[in-house]
């Protein structure tokens with residue numbers, strides 16, 4: 001599967017959802033997740049993300065391994081998103097800010 005990681009938090013550009021052939025993205029208040037049971041590892045979303053937040057499961061950045069479980073958990077709770085919506089208002093300011101996990105809204 002592919003996994004949405006920390007840099008999506010408070011950015012949520014949603015370009016990724018438009019290219020997903022299996023509608024695997026689910027939307028929360030300030031983050032998106034990929035349903036690991038739907039993802040077919042097509043990799044199309046990786047290049048679409050303007051902030052580089054999406055990684056293959058086996059290539060998750062060190063320290064962010066917990067996002068695999070977070071994606072699996074929240075995909076069961078959040079609705080599917082298939083159409084791009086405006087990014088978060090302060091998306092540019094949050095790009096690259098470290099340790100955003102405590103800011104994740106559920």
Ligand code: F3S
Pocket residue numbers: 004007008009011012013014015016017031032048049050051052053054
């Ligand atoms: Fe997040 Fe990037 Fe998609 S910021 S919503 S993973 S395009």
